[in-house]
Amino acid sequence: MSNHECECATVQQIATGDRAILPKGAKTIPVYVMGKKYEVPETLTIMKAMEYAGFKFLRGAGCRGGICGACPTVYRKEGDYKLHFGLACQTVVEPNMYLAQIPFYPANRASYDIETIEPVAESIHALYPELFRCVACNNCTKACPMGVQVLDYISAIKQGDIARAAHLSFDCIQCGMCASRCMGELPQYHIAQLVRRIYGKYIQPKAEHLRKRVEEIESGKYDATLEKLQKMGKDELEKLYKEREREPDMAPLGTWMPQDTQYL
Amino acid sequence: MKVAYYPGCTLKTKAKNLEDAALASMKALGVELEELNRWNCCGAVHSLADDDLIHHVAPVRDLVRAMEQGSDKVVTLCSMCYNSLARANLIMRDDEVKRKTINDFMDEEEDYHGEVEVVHFLNFLRDEVGFDTIRAKVKYPLNGLKVATYYGCTLARPRNVAIEPPGGTRLMTDFLDAVGATPVKFADAFTCCGSYQIIANPENAVNVAAGILDCAAKAGAEALVLSCPLCEFNLAKKQGDMIQSGKISKGLPIFYFTQLLAAALGLGKEACRFDLNDKCSVEILKSKNLAMEAVAGIA
Amino acid sequence: MPIAISEKTIKREFIEKIASLSGQDINRCFQCGTCGGACPMSGEMDAMPRRIIRMAQLGLEEAVSETRTCWICASCHSCTVNCPRGIDLARVMEAIRLLTLRKNENMVEPSKMPAETVKEMPQIAMVSCFRKLTS
Numbered sequence: 123m124s125n126h127e128c129e130c131a132t133v134q135q136i137a138t139g140d141r142a143i144l145p146k147g148a149k150t151i152p153v154y155v156m157g158k159k160y161e162v163p164e165t166l167t168i169m170k171a172m173e174y175a176g177f178k179f180l181r182g183a184g185c186r187g188g189i190c191g192a193c194p195t196v197y198r199k200e201g202d203y204k205l206h207f208g209l210a211c212q213t214v215v216e217p218n219m220y221l222a223q224i225p226f227y228p229a230n231r232a233s234y235d236i237e238t239i240e241p242v243a244e245s246i247h248a249l250y251p252e253l254f255r256c257v258a259c260n261n262c263t264k265a266c267p268m269g270v271q272v273l274d275y276i277s278a279i280k281q282g283d284i285a286r287a288a289h290l291s292f293d294c295i296q297c298g299m300c301a302s303r304c305m306g307e308l309p310q311y312h313i314a315q316l317v318r319r320i321y322g323k324y325i326q327p328k329a330e331h332l333r334k335r336v337e338e339i340e341s342g343k344y345d346a347t348l349e350k351l352q353k354m355g356k357d358e359l360e361k362l363y364k365e366r367e368r369e370p371d372m373a374p375l376g377t378w379m380p381q382d383t384q385y386l
Numbered sequence: 387m388k389v390a391y392y393p394g395c396t397l398k399t400k401a402k403n404l405e406d407a408a409l410a411s412m413k414a415l416g417v418e419l420e421e422l423n424r425w426n427c428c429g430a431v432h433s434l435a436d437d438d439l440i441h442h443v444a445p446v447r448d449l450v451r452a453m454e455q456g457s458d459k460v461v462t463l464c465s466m467c468y469n470s471l472a473r474a475n476l477i478m479r480d481d482e483v484k485r486k487t488i489n490d491f492m493d494e495e496e497d498y499h500g501e502v503e504v505v506h507f508l509n510f511l512r513d514e515v516g517f518d519t520i521r522a523k524v525k526y527p528l529n530g531l532k533v534a535t536y537y538g539c540t541l542a543r544p545r546n547v548a549i550e551p552p553g554g555t556r557l558m559t560d561f562l563d564a565v566g567a568t569p570v571k572f573a574d575a576f577t578c579c580g581s582y583q584i585i586a587n588p589e590n591a592v593n594v595a596a597g598i599l600d601c602a603a604k605a606g607a608e609a610l611v612l613s614c615p616l617c618e619f620n621l622a623k624k625q626g627d628m629i630q631s632g633k634i635s636k637g638l639p640i641f642y643f644t645q646l647l648a649a650a651l652g653l654g655k656e657a658c659r660f661d662l663n664d665k666c667s668v669e670i671l672k673s674k675n676l677a678m679e680a681v682a683g684i685a
Numbered sequence: 686m687p688i689a690i691s692e693k694t695i696k697r698e699f700i701e702k703i704a705s706l707s708g709q710d711i712n713r714c715f716q717c718g719t720c721g722g723a724c725p726m727s728g729e730m731d732a733m734p735r736r737i738i739r740m741a742q743l744g745l746e747e748a749v750s751e752t753r754t755c756w757i758c759a760s761c762h763s764c765t766v767n768c769p770r771g772i773d774l775a776r777v778m779e780a781i782r783l784l785t786l787r788k789n790e791n792m793v794e795p796s797k798m799p800a801e802t803v804k805e806m807p808q809i810a811m812v813s814c815f816r817k818l819t820s
Binding site: 394395396399400401427429430431433434435436437438441464466467539543544545552576577578580581582583584585586587590591593594597614615616618619623 | 708
């Protein structure tokens with residue numbers, strides 16, 4: 123056990139940074155990239171393991187932080203029928219993984235004018251009639267590397283519940299794995315994006331305090347303060363930032379006021 | 387009394403009158419319909435090929451949802467949903483091989499063996515609420531309104547999911563009787579309205595639908611009652627086209643059965659939702675001084 | 686219209702496919718025509734269901750595919766419940782449809798539907814139509 127922990131600790135060092143440099147004695151595992159076997163250090167993400175193996179990402183890599191949706195991977199494990207999905211920048215390699223990158227999957231994207239669209243379910247249905255080809259097989263949900271309940275939001279759209287669909291699809295990063303597995307040939311993620319745009323523009327309640335503050339900014343209330351800040355040197359700015367008054371963590375709502383109220 | 391309820395997609399948009407009237411009536415009758423927390427489209431039509439199991443997954447998933455909520459019964463209003471859910475349920479209950487394949491495919495869900503009973507609302511009204519109870523609670527009976535009892539296909543066929551024995555029209559007849567209306571039997575009570583052919587072959591579907599309306603009118607009906615939003619679309623929403631093309635001479639008021647129930651129970655506008663029906667539907671009620679509160683103010 | 690029958694025209698594979706997809710023994714049909722009489726869409730069909738069954742019995746795949754009968758069928762099951770020989774004709778029609786649909790061919794094109802039509806249609810119309818008439 124202690125031996126194992128020791129090995130992990132050794133290998134963990136090489137997993138930091140964008141480039142993996144394999145130190146002496148580090149443990150490697152076999153993975154298959156598009157059918158060819160490579161020995162890569164364990165604990166690396168799929169993306170780093172592939173770079174270690176000599177691949178260079180021209181497409182299919184973006185933020186490397188699990189949010190841009192550019193690097194979806196589909197893989198199987200040895201002796202298992204099941205398909206698995208993940209983001210290459212987030213998923214750690216396992217021995218005998220069979221990997222393929224899906225940087226892009228063709229999907230129908232409708233064009234529309236968000237300024238003139240009628241914010242009702244029928245507008246979405248008319249732009250994406252293939253919605254009604256969904257058979258509820260749930261392959262979309264199984265394929266989602268973000269754990270989004272894709273079938274549930276598609277169902278909500280068919281039922282005309284735009285708000286529910288917008289909330290359910292919120293974590294979508296547009297990687298397209300849902301569309302790659304869809305029996306009804308739906309472009310789920312594009313439909314969901316339209317739904318969230320309609321929800322954000324027409325349905326979601328607007329924050330009154332935000333509207334007021336924008337008005338204040340536009341009326342020039344903060345122009346002088348901003349100008350003053352722009353003219354400050356780096357050291358002065360740093361000092362000001364460090365010494366700023368700050369609301370205590372967990373302070374009950376509406377109980378705290380700064381000493382200096384000139385900017386309120 | 388509390389019972390699990392599967393609404394179906396169309397009831398949430400195009401057929402709000404079917405659902406709103408049902409929910410309000412049930413409340414008035416002391417029954418709470420509890421909508422499933424999660425549900426998907428039932429698939430609307432049953433797949434008929436022996437090797438095609440994937441198209442049974444949608445209705446089975448809904449039945450799994452009902453089971454998850456601890457229900458041994460789920461009530462539906464839309465005829466197509468009823469048919470689709472009930473037939474998938476029979477496969478899961480009776481066909482061991484297909485059941486296993488479907489359960490294996492749906493490995494993210496609990497195994498299902500037909501534990502939940504699928505009940506159409508009309509059967510629920512008769513068997514659980516009771517037509518006598520309804521009769522006793524009727525405030526404004528629909529006296530003198532001659533209504534054709536239209537079942538269409540999916541409440542009656544195939545026989546193993548029919549809501550009453552083949553050829554029988556007692557269920558709708560007794561229902562109309564309980565709400566004080568005069569049931570009118572007619573030859574096309576079980577004739578298909580044209581169904582989804584309204585999209586692929588609209589002219590053909592409209593011809594069939596016009597024939598049904600004509601048959602009901604000739605049998606002396608002043609209105610027609612139904613339970614399916616697709617029948618409603620073909621028989622009611624398409625009447626304007628039919629009159630224009632000379633296929634029928636005048637409009638026939640079309641009601642969801644739940645609307646007649648709500649009206650007879652004395653419920654108001656928000657419950658009956660006659661504002662979503664055709665003009666002629668409101669007019670016939672007004673001309674007979676029926677459901678006055680529910681139609682007041684609707685142009 | 687006379688139909689020529691010869692060894693060349695009889696597609697055995699077609700007969701077998703119809704049987705396995707539909708689960709029906711179409712040889713039971715004795716051509717009474719009750720199906721067509723019960724069919725609400727028969728007035729709109731270019732060949733009665735009875736005729737389709739006869740052609741299918743004889744393996745006339747091309748002749749069947751030249752008719753529009755299975756694409757006019759609304760799956761209402763009138764024929765099914767009325768057949769005195771117990772043939773579930775709705776299943777036979779579905780089998781004939783699937784022989785085309787499973788070649789990735791659509792009979793209605795969702796992408797070409799006018800927006801106004803989609804907007805007015807109840808969801809169950811869209812779903813049922815796509816299930817029966819798209820691949």
